[in-house]
Every structure is written in C-alpha cells, then in structure tokens.
Amino acid sequence: MLYSFEVKSEISKLLACLLSPPDREITDALNSNYIFERLSDFFLDNQVRLYFLRDRNFSEEELSDDYYYSFFEKKVSLIESFYKPWTEDRECRSVMAGEKGLLMGDHALHMKALYEMYNLEISFDISTQPDHLVFELDFLSFLYTNYSKREALQFITDHLDWTSDLYSESRKAGISEFYGEVIGTVDFFVENEKAGLDAYN
Amino acid sequence: MNHKGITRRTFLKAAGGAATALSASGVFGFEEWKKKSYASAIEKIPTQCQGCCANRCGIYAYVKNGRIWKIEGNPKAHNNVGSVCPRGHGYIHELYDPDRIKQPLKRTENGTFTPVSWEQAFREITMKLNLLIMDHGPQSLFWLQYPLANAPLVFRFMHALGSPNTISHGTTCFVARNGAFKMTSGGLPDNDLKNSKYIIIIGRNPCGGIKLYQMKDLVEAKEKGAKIVVVDPRHNETAAIADEWLSIKPGTDLAFLLSMLNVIINEELYDLEFIENYTVGFDNLLDEIIMYPPEWAEKVCDIPKEKIYRIARELASHAPTALIHRGYHGAYGAGYINSFQTARAVAIVNAVIGNYERSGGLFMPYKAKLGSLQEGGHPAPGIPTAPKADGAGIPGRYPVASYSNGISHAVPELALAGELKAGFIYHTNPVRTNPNPKRVIAGYKKLDLLVTIDCVISETAALSDYILPESFYLERDDSVDTVHGGKKAQITLVQKVLDPMHDTKPLFEIIKGLSTGLGVSRFFNFTQDEYNQLKLNPLGISLTDLKREGVIETGEEWKEGFKPCKTPSKKIEIFSDRLEAWGIAPLPRWREPLVSPDPDDATSFRLLHGKQSVHTNAMTANIPILMEMSRHYNMIRLWMNRERGERLDLKDGDLVIVESDIGRGEIAVKLTEGLHPSAVWLPSGYGVFSKYLHTAKNIGLSYNDFVPTYFDPIVGHAMTSEVIVRVKKV
Missing domain, CATH: 3.40.228.10 (Dimethylsulfoxide Reductase, domain 2)
Structure with a gap:
C-alpha cells in the first residue's frame, strides 16, 4: 500500500520520539495505545511485531531505566558516525582516519551542513551530535513534509544505511527488550522506505 | 507538532530565514558534499598537549572543517622539541570517543547516573558543601588533582574556602x-x-x-x-x-x-x-x-x-x-x-x-616568574590556618612532604577516620593510581560528598555523587604555563582550537560556578584571559602574542656558574x-627495603612496575589505537627472569596467577633474560575496571591491586615497590 508523505512523515517523527529520552507524554501516548495504533496502521499485516507497544502499563521511570541501561550502561550508540569510518579524506594523517567507533565523523559534518542549508537548529536536549538517529529521523520527517521523494531517498541512502548495524549491535549488547524492538522497527521502516522509494522511482 | 495523542518537542527547529536551494548548493548528497568539504583549508593553531602526562608538550593543532585533523610538535617547546609521542597522538581520540561524559551527571539512588544541568549540579553540590563546612569546618574538604597549569586557581579556590587540603598524586609518583x-x-x-x-x-x-x-x-x-x-x-x-x-x-x-x-x-x-x-x-x-x-x-x-x-x-x-x-x-x-x-x-x-x-x-x-592577581586588583584569600589533614610538611608527621603535593593516598584513610568529609577529584583517578583499591574504594565511599571533574567515567568518577565534565584540552583555554623551563624560561598555554562537542566546561568556569554558591565568587571576578594577561604582564608578553606563537621564550639564557x-x-x-x-638520618645511610622475597620460596618475587611508551598511568588504556598497539606487540604481560620461570615449569606466554597478601590476578608471562631474578615486572596503565571504559575494561592487571597501604615516614610516599608476590602457573 502506498502511503502519503504526510503519513510517512508522521511515522518517522513517532519513531524519533520513541528513541528520545522518555518522558510523561511518551508514556501516556504508549499507555493509551496511540503510538501502537498509528504504527499498526502503517505497518500492515504484521510485517513488524508491535506487541511490545500494546496493552502494557508503561511507567516513565521504568522506561527511563531502560533507556539508561540500553544507551548509557550498554553504550549502544544511536549516532551514525559510530558505525562508519571517521573520515575517508585521504589528506587526513590522523590515527582516527578510517576508524569506526568515533563521534563527529564525516556524516555528522554533512548533517550539520544539511541543517544549515535548511535553516534548522538541533535541540540540545538529547545530544549535541547532529547525526543522532533521533535527529536523522526527524530530518527525514521534515523532508517528507516539505520536499520530494528524491530528497528522501537520497537522504535514506546517504544517512540511514546503518540501522541494521545498530540493530545487530543492540542484539549483541543485550539492551532492554523495549528499545531493542524500537530499533528493529526503525530498521524495518528504513529498509522498507528505501525499497519503496526505489521502486517508486 | 501535534500528533493528537502526542505533542512532542521539536528535535529540529526552524532557525529563521529562508532555506538555501539545495540543488544549487551542491551539498545535499553526501558524495557531492564530500568533494566540497574535503577541499577545505586546514588551520594550524598552537596549543599544548594536556591530556595524559606531565610533559605538556607544545603542539600545533591542525583543524579542518571544525575537527582536529592532526597534531604535531612545536619545535620551540623545550619539553618535546618538535615531537609528539604515541600517547599524545593517540589521546586526541578521546575527543571523539563515545565514552566521554557529555553533560553533568548525578548519582541516583540505584547507583546509576542521570544527566543534570550545570545549574542543578552547582546548586546541589554547593548546598551540600555549605552544610558540611558548617558542620565540620572547611578543613574537612579536599581537592585531589593531577597538577596542571590551572593548579594555582585550585589553591585559590580551596584557600578561599579555608581548606589547606589541596593534594596532588605525587606520593604515588615522585x-x-x-x-x-x-x-x-x-x-x-x-x-x-x-x-x-x-x-x-x-x-x-x-x-x-x-x-x-x-x-x-x-x-x-x-x-x-x-x-x-x-x-x-x-x-x-x-x-x-x-x-x-x-x-x-x-x-x-x-x-x-x-x-x-x-x-x-x-x-x-x-x-x-x-x-x-x-x-x-x-x-x-x-x-x-x-x-x-x-x-x-x-x-x-x-x-x-x-x-x-x-x-x-x-x-x-x-x-x-x-x-x-x-x-x-x-x-x-x-x-x-x-x-x-x-x-x-x-x-x-x-x-x-x-x-x-x-x-x-x-x-x-629556568622558570619564568609570573605576575600575580593582586597587581590587577584581585586580592588573594589568606592561607588557611588549619594544618593539612594528611600531615604533609608537619614535623612529627611527614616533615619532608610538600604543602603543594600533600599525601594523596592518605585521603581514603582520612575519610575512613572521619577527618575528611567531602572532596573534589580533578584529572586523576586514585582508585587506579593508589595502592590497595579495596581500601581506597572504602575510603571514598565513606565521604558525604565526592565530586569528580573528568572527561570520562573513571573508576573514581564511578564512585562519585556528581561528575562534572571538563572540556577536552583542545576545546578549552587554560592558564599560562611555565612547565617548559630549561636553559631558558618558556611560557606556553592550552588554548581552545575547537568548539566543545558536548555540554562541558573548562576548569576555570567550573570553579567559578562553584564559587558563586559557596560565597567566594569575589575571588574569581575575572576572566581566564584577564587572569592570563595579569600573569604575563611582568614578562612584557601579550596574551595575543602567546596565543599566536604557542611558546615564547623569556628571560636570560642559562650560563655555567654556581647559583645560590x-x-x-x-x-x-x-x-x-x-x-x-627532625630525627631523620642527616646523611644517606643504608637501609634494607621494607620487605624482600623469600629466598626459600621459588614462587616469591618482588613486584616491580613501569611505564610503556604507549600508555600513561590509567589515562590512556581506553584509547583504542593505543590499546591495539599493546595487543599487537604483546605488551600486556608479566616479565619474569627466564631461568626463574623455567624452574617454575613456565613457558613464555603461559598464564600465571599473581598473588600478594591483598590481591590476586591472572596474566600471561614473558620470560626474559632482561630482568633481575628476584623480581617480576608489570607494565602500568592496565587493569582498568570501570564499566564505562569500554576499550580498556578488564584488560591486564594493575600493580596497585597487589600493593598494601604504606606511608614512608619521611615524605609519606606510597612505597609501591615494597610488595612481594607469589607467582604460579595456572
């Protein structure tokens, strides 16, 4: 089924919300099944398992503990640069060149450039990293709302090609079930979008 | 944005102004952007390596597109004469390390950390300190640090509070x-x-x-x-x-x-x-x-x-x-x-x-004599009248110990005795650099308040009530430095070459933030630049010139001839x-070491330790490239005299158990002719156990795990080679 860019934008935004530090509003939206319903409408035919969102009594404290455990204690990184070579610039003689596992790689710089081009500012509530997955999903949402599929596809190809690495990393690290499932959902969404946009192209 | 059920923050918000036409800008696609970005100019800025050791080498930082590109030695700097060691090159990794602390952290009841704002951290820390000072006096506070160019500011802060207990790591070192x-x-x-x-x-x-x-x-x-x-x-x-x-x-x-x-x-x-x-x-x-x-x-x-x-x-x-x-x-x-x-x-x-x-x-x-803040109208706080809690410099206790270094490994003992109630740890990690970690941990846990200022969550930071993240050295301005004195005095400084990546502050700003809530802000009513210029004034050097040059020589050249x-x-x-x-031998007189290996026990050795060129203390083990060098060159091994090892039926590379009266661990052995038969030798810098240091965690051993708590009676040092271990094949 083909969804409007408005719907895709909403889903991308919702996934960004789910990966941001949890608060009362998020837990309320989960407990009311609002998030489950919106995502279920989008992910038809049980393409992804969304049971983890449904009919549970989420507490902000519990989710915060899960968030801390997954992304602080287990250190699963939600930052694109972590999964990619720091730079491929052949001029760089630094020991960091070509290394993975670092922050502020080329992809982060590119994200900064994109925000500047679109006159966007990042919120400092989550992280100062411009290539944090939350910002990237929000940016995708922004593209769906304001620009064409061409930009969305280009962006997914350039910047959201690492979510399967993130998913593997999260499984290996044994992060909380909730956030593991969120990451799985994001990965599915991204892959699906890429395939869909490619086909649509 | 309104999602009916969820009205959420905006992660990206409009900054105003019209968006550039992306197709025209040629940077929307990553590959197009790379072509443009990679052609950017590289800026060269002098500063000082100040991450991991006492040398504080003069360097040039090369910056491209707002990122560090490389560093190289400043040939004018006395301590490094144009070179940079592997630790210095490797340490710049930490700037981009995901293990860095990204904002102030507060310990929660369940032992984890939660991010807090600087305002909240300052408010809560100073509130607790004020109560502790009221109840126990300022002498119950300490500040333990690896002394850097900012040390005078730390003494000023502690003296303003009335505490004499500013201490360096020195008793475990020099x-x-x-x-x-x-x-x-x-x-x-x-x-x-x-x-x-x-x-x-x-x-x-x-x-x-x-x-x-x-x-x-x-x-x-x-x-x-x-x-x-x-x-x-x-x-x-x-x-x-x-x-x-x-x-x-x-x-x-x-x-x-x-x-x-x-x-x-x-x-x-x-x-x-x-x-x-x-x-x-x-x-x-x-x-x-x-x-x-x-x-x-x-x-x-x-x-x-x-x-x-x-x-x-x-x-x-x-x-x-x-x-x-x-x-x-x-x-x-x-x-x-x-x-x-x-x-x-x-x-x-x-x-x-x-x-x-x-x-x-x-x-x-030769060291340059810097100016004072008094000359700029900023009176110094008085020297506290209370004696140092550790007994440094006090006849009858540790008469030769210095006021500025104190006795670092006395802090946990003084905490356990209830004499010290609260303290700051700055740029050091006593849980790994002091002997007898169980005792050290017990001491630091006894404190009513422990605040660590660091870039990563070390073992000590992990015990703290608050962790205040200091900006990485490439992200901050520090105080002018005289460490490069040789045959001619030199002035150097750390200057900011990059914007901070995270919500961090330089030490000067942290001290200022604390001083407000502690009622001593009048001693810090100047900026770092003003402070630096006041220090430079007697030398006729402008801060602008120093920032441009990185290293400036001053004063006369050393000449032969005895000076008083x-x-x-x-x-x-x-x-x-x-x-x-003071009742101490006035001439050097032979004295046996405190402990010696048992000559009748083939498993008994003195445990020695020392540095390898790719690591400094426990500060660099978490740097991936440096740890990789340790692995690649098989450096994480216990050295043992080959003949002694063979008598224990050991082969090169065998796993051994090392055991002292207080510690036990396993490590591979290196058999060599290059070691005295009575000793085994362990490289320092390993044995990290902070769960927040992902590269270094649980690799190798630290000699401190085996060394009991000792205080030399003259200087108070830790006597870290006075330890006998038993070594057996696993």
Whole structure:
C-alpha cells in the first residue's frame, strides 16, 4: 500500500520520539495505545511485531531505566558516525582516519551542513551530535513534509544505511527488550522506505 | 507538532530565514558534499598537549572543517622539541570517543547516573558543601588533582574556602625524589644530557615513561661519544641504547650509590674546590661512607665490585661533564622505604663530582616568574590556618612532604577516620593510581560528598555523587604555563582550537560556578584571559602574542656558574641539619627495603612496575589505537627472569596467577633474560575496571591491586615497590 508523505512523515517523527529520552507524554501516548495504533496502521499485516507497544502499563521511570541501561550502561550508540569510518579524506594523517567507533565523523559534518542549508537548529536536549538517529529521523520527517521523494531517498541512502548495524549491535549488547524492538522497527521502516522509494522511482 | 495523542518537542527547529536551494548548493548528497568539504583549508593553531602526562608538550593543532585533523610538535617547546609521542597522538581520540561524559551527571539512588544541568549540579553540590563546612569546618574538604597549569586557581579556590587540603598524586609518583633534592640542593635540577660525556641513569626510563627532549638529548650525547650506563633491574627501552646495563637487585640502588661515593672519596676523585665552595657537610660524609666499600655493596646489590669501582672512576674522570640522572618514579620516586635517602645519594654523588650548574652536569631549569592577581586588583584569600589533614610538611608527621603535593593516598584513610568529609577529584583517578583499591574504594565511599571533574567515567568518577565534565584540552583555554623551563624560561598555554562537542566546561568556569554558591565568587571576578594577561604582564608578553606563537621564550639564557641554592645554607647540603633536627638520618645511610622475597620460596618475587611508551598511568588504556598497539606487540604481560620461570615449569606466554597478601590476578608471562631474578615486572596503565571504559575494561592487571597501604615516614610516599608476590602457573 502506498502511503502519503504526510503519513510517512508522521511515522518517522513517532519513531524519533520513541528513541528520545522518555518522558510523561511518551508514556501516556504508549499507555493509551496511540503510538501502537498509528504504527499498526502503517505497518500492515504484521510485517513488524508491535506487541511490545500494546496493552502494557508503561511507567516513565521504568522506561527511563531502560533507556539508561540500553544507551548509557550498554553504550549502544544511536549516532551514525559510530558505525562508519571517521573520515575517508585521504589528506587526513590522523590515527582516527578510517576508524569506526568515533563521534563527529564525516556524516555528522554533512548533517550539520544539511541543517544549515535548511535553516534548522538541533535541540540540545538529547545530544549535541547532529547525526543522532533521533535527529536523522526527524530530518527525514521534515523532508517528507516539505520536499520530494528524491530528497528522501537520497537522504535514506546517504544517512540511514546503518540501522541494521545498530540493530545487530543492540542484539549483541543485550539492551532492554523495549528499545531493542524500537530499533528493529526503525530498521524495518528504513529498509522498507528505501525499497519503496526505489521502486517508486 | 501535534500528533493528537502526542505533542512532542521539536528535535529540529526552524532557525529563521529562508532555506538555501539545495540543488544549487551542491551539498545535499553526501558524495557531492564530500568533494566540497574535503577541499577545505586546514588551520594550524598552537596549543599544548594536556591530556595524559606531565610533559605538556607544545603542539600545533591542525583543524579542518571544525575537527582536529592532526597534531604535531612545536619545535620551540623545550619539553618535546618538535615531537609528539604515541600517547599524545593517540589521546586526541578521546575527543571523539563515545565514552566521554557529555553533560553533568548525578548519582541516583540505584547507583546509576542521570544527566543534570550545570545549574542543578552547582546548586546541589554547593548546598551540600555549605552544610558540611558548617558542620565540620572547611578543613574537612579536599581537592585531589593531577597538577596542571590551572593548579594555582585550585589553591585559590580551596584557600578561599579555608581548606589547606589541596593534594596532588605525587606520593604515588615522585615525591621522595623531589623531597630529597629539595633538602639537598634546594630544588629539582635538570640533566644536561646532550652535553654530557658520561651518563648514569638509575631506575629511570625516559624512552618508556617518555620524556621527548631527554630521548633526543640522549641520542645526541651518544652520537657525540658519551657513554650511557643504565642501572635497572630490567633491561628497559633506555637500556636498549645504553653502552652498559647493570641489572641491579631491586631496592638496593642506595647501596650502589653509597659504594660509588666510597670509591670517589677514598680515591680522592671528587672536586675539592667545588665541595669547599658550594657544599656543606662533606666532612661528615667521610666518616659515614667508610662503611660502604664495593666489596660490601656487591653482596647487597648484585653488581660485581669491579664494576662499581670502574663505573665510579669513569664517572669521576668525566666530571664535571658527567652526571647521574635526577631520576623520576622508578627507583626512588615513591618505591621503597629507602627511596628518599637514595635520591639524596644521587644528589650527593653529583655534588661531589662538582657537576651542579655545569655544562654536561645538572642545572636548575629556568622558570619564568609570573605576575600575580593582586597587581590587577584581585586580592588573594589568606592561607588557611588549619594544618593539612594528611600531615604533609608537619614535623612529627611527614616533615619532608610538600604543602603543594600533600599525601594523596592518605585521603581514603582520612575519610575512613572521619577527618575528611567531602572532596573534589580533578584529572586523576586514585582508585587506579593508589595502592590497595579495596581500601581506597572504602575510603571514598565513606565521604558525604565526592565530586569528580573528568572527561570520562573513571573508576573514581564511578564512585562519585556528581561528575562534572571538563572540556577536552583542545576545546578549552587554560592558564599560562611555565612547565617548559630549561636553559631558558618558556611560557606556553592550552588554548581552545575547537568548539566543545558536548555540554562541558573548562576548569576555570567550573570553579567559578562553584564559587558563586559557596560565597567566594569575589575571588574569581575575572576572566581566564584577564587572569592570563595579569600573569604575563611582568614578562612584557601579550596574551595575543602567546596565543599566536604557542611558546615564547623569556628571560636570560642559562650560563655555567654556581647559583645560590634554596637551602638554609644557600649551598648543597650533603649533611642536613634540618633532617637531623627532625630525627631523620642527616646523611644517606643504608637501609634494607621494607620487605624482600623469600629466598626459600621459588614462587616469591618482588613486584616491580613501569611505564610503556604507549600508555600513561590509567589515562590512556581506553584509547583504542593505543590499546591495539599493546595487543599487537604483546605488551600486556608479566616479565619474569627466564631461568626463574623455567624452574617454575613456565613457558613464555603461559598464564600465571599473581598473588600478594591483598590481591590476586591472572596474566600471561614473558620470560626474559632482561630482568633481575628476584623480581617480576608489570607494565602500568592496565587493569582498568570501570564499566564505562569500554576499550580498556578488564584488560591486564594493575600493580596497585597487589600493593598494601604504606606511608614512608619521611615524605609519606606510597612505597609501591615494597610488595612481594607469589607467582604460579595456572
């Protein structure tokens, strides 16, 4: 089924919300099944398992503990640069060149450039990293709302090609079930979008 | 944005203004952007490496597109003369390390950390400190630090609060040496290695615990024909370039030195004119030294008497262009019960051959005298009247311990005794750098408030109630620095070359933030730049010039010729009246190490430790490239004399259990001819156990896990080589 860019934008935004530090509003939206319903409408035919969102009594404290455990204690990184070579610039003689596992790689710089081009500012509530997955999903949402599929596809190809690495990393690290499932959902969404946009192209 | 059920924050918000047409800009696609971005110019900014050791090398930071690109040495800087060591190159990784602390953290009830704002952290910390000061007095506070150029600001802050307890890591590192030279020659001299013709290095390894200028000077001296003799139980990296390696029995360097003095005096090889004019107490030495002929020493230190005679004669024959290196941590920095007197003996051998303030000998490095804040209308707080809680500098306790260094490993003991209630840890990690970690952890846990200022969550930070993230050195401005003094004084500084990546602050801003809530902000009503310019004013140097140059020389050039010592007699005090008055041997006198291996037990060894060129203390183990070098070169092993190992049925690479009275661990063994049979040797910098340091966690062992808590009675140092371990095959 083909969804409007408005719907895709909403889903991308919702996934960004789910990966941001949890608060009362998020837990309320989960407990009311609002998030489950919106995502279920989008992910038809049980393409992804969304049971983890449904009919549970989420507490902000519990989710915060899960968030801390997954992304602080287990250190699963939600930052694109972590999964990619720091730079491929052949001029760089630094020991960091070509290394993975670092922050502020080329992809982060590119994200900064994109925000500047679109006159966007990042919120400092989550992280100062411009290539944090939350910002990237929000940016995708922004593209769906304001620009064409061409930009969305280009962006997914350039910047959201690492979510399967993130998913593997999260499984290996044994992060909380909730956030593991969120990451799985994001990965599915991204892959699906890429395939869909490619086909649509 | 309204999602009906969810009205959420906006992660990306419009900044105003119209969006650029992306297709025209040519940067929307990553590949297009790369082409443009990679062509950007590179900026070169002078600053100072200030991450991981005491050298604080002058460097140039190359910056491209707002990121560090590389660093290289500033050729003008005395301490590194244009080079950067592997630690310096590797340490820039930490800037982009995901393990860095990204904002202030507060411990929660369940032992985890939660991010808080700086305002909340300052408010809560100062509220607790004010209550503790009211209840227990300011002397119940301490500040423990690795001393950097900002140290005077820390003393100012603690003095403003009324606490004398500003302490460095020194008692686990160098204070026996520094105390001995201070008592003997009034301060710590430098070695004029490159002009020397005969160099003895005892238990110091400038090619492992890297001092770049010393490495270059040693090579230059050797090229000019100098003879280099390394006296060390281990065939270290410096021994590799030496002409001769003497594998001395650990803890007996004092016996070796005393017998050298015996030869020099008996054979009248000393410089009588120098002794008569510039020393006191030589006559007392004549009576003492008779007890220590090489025939005696060879049985104590395992160096044949013929070699001792020869080395003593060779040293004296090359004087005054000959020296015994001033040393550092290894043999007599903080290792043994006899370390203070060993370092005194080093100072005295150099004195009797008359090499002080002589080319090729020892000289007092020139340091610039900086200006004061008072001259800028900023009065200093008074010196607290309360004595230091650790007893540093107090007759009857630790008379030779210095006020500025204090006794770092006394902090947990004083916390357990209830004398210290709260403290700050800055740029150091006592849980890993102090002996006996269980005791250290118990002590720090006893505090009512512990605040750590660091870039990563070290073992100590992990125990803290609050962690305040300091900006990485490339992201901050610090105070002007005089560490690069040599034959000419130099001024350097750390200056900001990049914007901070995270919500971090430089130390100066952290102190200012704390001072407001503690009612002492009037002592910090200036900016870092104003502070720096006031410090530079007497030198006629502008801060703008220093920021442009990175390193500026100032004052006159060193010239040969004795200068009055900062001792009561203004001379080199071979015999010390002050030591005698404090009930301490006024002349170096032989004393056995506190503990020795059991000669009847094949598994019994003295545990020694030392640095490798790619790591500093526990600060660099979490740097991936440096840890990879450790793995690649198989550096994380316990050295053992091959013959001793084979008697234990060990093969190179076998896993062994190392056990002392307080600790136990497993590690692979390296069998070698390059180690005295009575000892095993463990490289320092490993054994990290903070769960927040993902690269270094649980790799290797730390010698501190095996060393009991000791306090040398003179200087208070930790005596970290006074430890016997049993080693068995797993």
